[in-house]
Amino acid sequence: MLALQRLGLTLFTAGFAIWIFTLTLGQFQLTSSGIDNVVKPEHRAIIHDRTAFMLNKMYDSNIAFVRDFRGAVNRYNDEWRAQKAWDKVINDDYVFDITKTSSLGMLTGAGHSWLWFWLSMGMAAAGGLLYSMAGLKRLPGIKNNFQYRHPATNRGWIGIAFGLFLVGFYIALYFYPEYMTNWVLLVDPISRALNAGHASRWFLYGFLYTLVILVMGVRMLINYRHSRYQQLRTISVMFFQVSFAFLIPEIMQRLNQPYQDLKNIWPLDYTFFFDYKINEKLQAGSLGIFMLVWGIALSLIAVPVLTYFFGKRWYCSWVCGCGGLAETLGDPYRHLSDKSLKAWKFERVIVHGVLVFAVVMTGLVLYTYFSGQGTVLGFLDSYAIRSTYGFYVGSIFAGVVGTGFYPVMGNRVWCRFGCPLAAYLGLVQRFRSRFRITTNGGQCISCGNCSAYCEMGIDVRAYAQRGQDIVRSSCVGCGICSAVCPRGVLNLEVGPVSTRKI
Ligand code: SF4
Ligand code: SF4
Structure with a gap:
């Protein structure tokens, strides 16, 4: 291990340990x-x-x-x-x-919380950056990186421990935030600077989410420095997370405007049509109306039009926050996706099932909004259905499983099996999009790198061997299959729908 890497790991471990320790302070x-x-x-x-x-x-x-x-x-x-x-x-x-x-005590004074912030999150982030910079000494790309053998990335003890930590973090965040108030106090000064208010658990979550995407995004930029496509899309997800998902909504709150992540699209943003959100926007005047129209236009116009021209990658691999976390924090786990036919069958049923659930739930929510009736057809309680969706899909599936299971099921568990927006984008991509991955079958040496590192569990090699274009609804266009192919067999391209070789 390089000295820089060792120093980075030491700083990260110390910062992380202090961060855990801060829970006991005060x-x-x-x-x-x-x-x-x-x-x-x-x-x-x-x-x-x-x-x-x-x-x-x-x-x-x-x-x-x-x-x-x-x-x-x-x-x-x-x-x-x-x-x-x-x-x-x-x-x-x-x-x-x-x-x-x-x-009371160690974390409540402004000076103290800054000190503990830098000793914990600050030091861990600096350690993560130093560790990643050691990648500059290695060959770019996925080459001899021991991902299949290292206990952190091969479902070994480090990976399992990390997964358990993530699961515990999400359970505490959603259901027991009162036990993480010390972590929230650490980011209170940042919250006050941005939105002029005290930090909530969601501010803590947004801050950590952004910090992780930035630190692991730098790792991604270093590891894939040979690929312009990877560089651009990594910078893109970092930009959208920092600006659209984090800074703009906080500043809007400071200006007494509705809090809205302007790149979060229904049905991924399943609360978009909830009554309190619609009312909040209607009461906010012209900016609120703009947000409402913008959100509807993203769902009904941008999704089909942009997916027609570019495939679902424009959102899943360039804009989305869930995709951003999967592509940065989750990059070391992309090879763990299940490539079996059984997994593909499950995937199709579950992801489209969640889309149907989201559409039905939203229909009921809108019915309640316009009619004032909480119950539809005498037995469907729209409030109960929205809280069931929020609990099982919004919290358990998207958060606890979607991120906590990275080290076991790969980095796109949520995008592949649960995201209703991915299902919607996928339907457009499969049936009406100019996007495809072309394959030059004659050049393929059947090494299997592409299939191994496809985070969506697509058997890319099988397509390459047949010289067939890859036009799969699940492909998020991350381009990693192309980046790891030693023979330049795979190309992400756009062209007339009729010329796709499927
Ligand atoms: S097929 Fe290639 S571009 Fe599509 S998801 Fe898999 S690795 Fe990414
Ligand atoms: S990585 Fe390239 S050469 Fe290897 S199996 Fe896939 S398409 Fe063929």
Whole structure:
């Protein structure tokens, strides 16, 4: 291992360990002003009453603090539920905000949080960059990189441990954010600088997501420095993540405008037509109306038109945030995708099933919005269906499985099996697109590099051997098959639909 690589790994490990350690820092104390700052006026008296035993008591960990606070609210709710007095039940979940506002000590002062930020996330990011820069000393591309043998990338113990960490992170983020308030406090100063407000768990997530894409994007730029296509599309996903997904929505919030990632397209953005989002935009005046029209135009016009001209790669490999993470953080795992026929059959059923689910759910949501009726046909509860979609698809599939399973099932688990937008783009690409990957069968030496590194599980070699164009709905046009082919057999091209050799 090169000295630079060793230094990078040491810094990354130290920064990561300190980041985990920060979860244990600080103390927690519930105060009257804390309750008044967080709790809605109609609930304040009851929260003051039921949590009186916690007031001004010092907790050394947020676990005990959360247990006491949640226990007090749950006991109160249980009493009214037993009497079926639903209007008295507190449905608002205050535990994250209360825990964050009750935090004292090492992470709460602006100077302290900067110090811990640089010691943890800052050092880990610097270590990741140094580790990647060692790639400049190696040959570009996927050559002798031991991906099939290294325990981090061959479903070995490091990969499994990383996967478990990611799964745990997503479960905490979606369902138990109160246990990660210290991480949120670390990025509070950045949040205040950008949107003039305190950081939420989603700000933390957006910040980490962007940081990871940038650091791993540099790795991608170094590893594929011989390929102009890879360089351009990596810069593109980094740009769209930093600007469209992160900075612009935060600045919009600062200007009291709706928060919107302008490149996130329905049905991937499954909440786009939810009533509170439509109302928020309608109330925001002309900019809100523009956002509404822009989002609808992206779905109904940009997707079919741009996919006709360029294939689904214009979005999946150049713009999308999920694709951006898969292509950067997930690059070391692309060879783990299942290439079997069975996987392809599952893929087709599941991904199109999710698309149908998204369309039906959105139809019900819009029906409720325009008619005011929560139930359709007397038994379909549109609120229950949207929360089922949000839980199983939006949280579990897209987050926990979609990213947490990178080290086991490859980097495009979500894009391949779950993304409804990928299914929509794929239908256009398969039946009405100028995009294809051409193959020069006579040059193919059957090395199998292309199939091995296809993140979508496509048996590229089989097409190459037959001299057949690759026109598959799942192909995201990442171009890696072409970049790793030693014989220049594969070319990503566009041309008249009628000339595709399929
Ligand atoms: S066939 Fe090639 S371009 Fe398409 S997804 Fe697979 S590796 Fe990427
Ligand atoms: S990488 Fe190139 S030479 Fe090797 S099997 Fe694929 S098309 Fe053939």
